[in-house]
Amino acid sequence: MRVFKFGGASVSNYEKVQNLGNIIKQFPDEQLLIVISAMGKTTNALEKVAEAFFAGKKEEALQLFRAVKLQHLDEAKYLLVTHFNPLMEQFNNFFTEVEWLLHDQPVRDYDYYYDQIVCLGELLSTSIVSAYLNEIGISNQWIDVRDVFRTDDNFRDAAIDFNFTQQQVNAIIKPLFTNSNIVVTQGFIGCTDENESTTLGREGSDYTAAVFAYMLDAESVAIWKDVKGVMNADPKLFADAQFISELNYDEVIEMAYYGAQVIHPKTIKPLQNKNIPLYVKCFADASLPGTVIHNNPVKNLPPIIVIKQNQVLLQLHTKDFSFIGEQPMSDLYEMMAKLHIKPNLIQTHAVNLQLCIDDRPDKVEKLALAASNEFDVQVEKGLTLLSIRHYNNETIERLTAGKKIELKQQSPETVQMLMI
Structure with a gap:
């Protein structure tokens, strides 16, 4: 049994879907669970549909949809003949599910x-x-993962109920392999116990696969991507x-913590718990070995560079000039927990x-107010966070030339700089 995950770039057009089929043909006798992201963009x-709907622009939302x-x-027309009508x-069932919502008025939170x-x-x-x-x-066999992955109702970053989900995997997924070697399902999404769809956070399809x-x-x-494996920096930028x-x-968890997009931050832990290796494979050339991620020590790594754009710096100063001690820090963390804000860098x-923190305008404003x-409180936007392992x-020197450093934090392994 292997798990394959194909990202959006791997299914962005009919030619890519055909290539996906060619890859699957190379594993004719294997049991495969295939997790797939949404197509392309x-x-x-x-997201634009959701924004227009929430802003009360129903016609714009319907047009975008x-x-x-x-x-x-x-x-579908390019790819299918006999299976087009089914x-x-x-x-139509999926479209109706969303269009019914778009004809309503928003009465709940945007998330x-x-x-x-x-x-x-x-789903599409x-x-x-x-x-x-x-x-x-x-x-x-196609399966709606919302029938399997039970989550809480923390929309846009839902947590999986592992016990219930394991029961569903045993009851729904495992029996499918008695009739077919291949099961196709979705990444990124789940469902609450009230049958409301949830998402697991951006890039959550990797986590689903894990x-x-x-x-x-x-x-x-195996995570199939449009690169030959893990790189020490984003090849689109470098x-x-x-x-x-x-x-x-451990190294991949560190990379994910600092914002590297190649592996979702939550992906590694389930694999580490059972010592399951993760391969990052090249979608364009399946013959390449790719990168293997395992539990063995790896030495002599090059500098690993992670850049996060659209960062916000909050400068907090005590009103009475008292020391920032346990209580103010505790209060601040409680505020961030309530708003589901994860700090990228803190210096006291x-x-x-x-x-x-990331520039999520609704959350930044609420945190600053609280x-x-x-x-x-002073708020500075438009910053870039550079992390180097x-x-x-x-x-x-090369990456900070001509930049103004607003904040710097350094350890023997990692340096982080918030820059303009």
């Missing part, structure tokens, strides 16, 4: 509507891929990014504290 497009529908219908029946709308991307992409695989003679591997005792997980052939779990001094009861002076 579909999640971004559905129509474009998403047409895109997927066009892809797919349309499935599509709730975000999840009800954005989850459609994965997996339906197309499953139908195409059946079309070319690769028998498979959870399935853990619960199915898979021999490995033309000289270096390929890394192997990493250990005698009477002031500096806090770097903190103003205890602190004088296994740094050297040459790399630091």
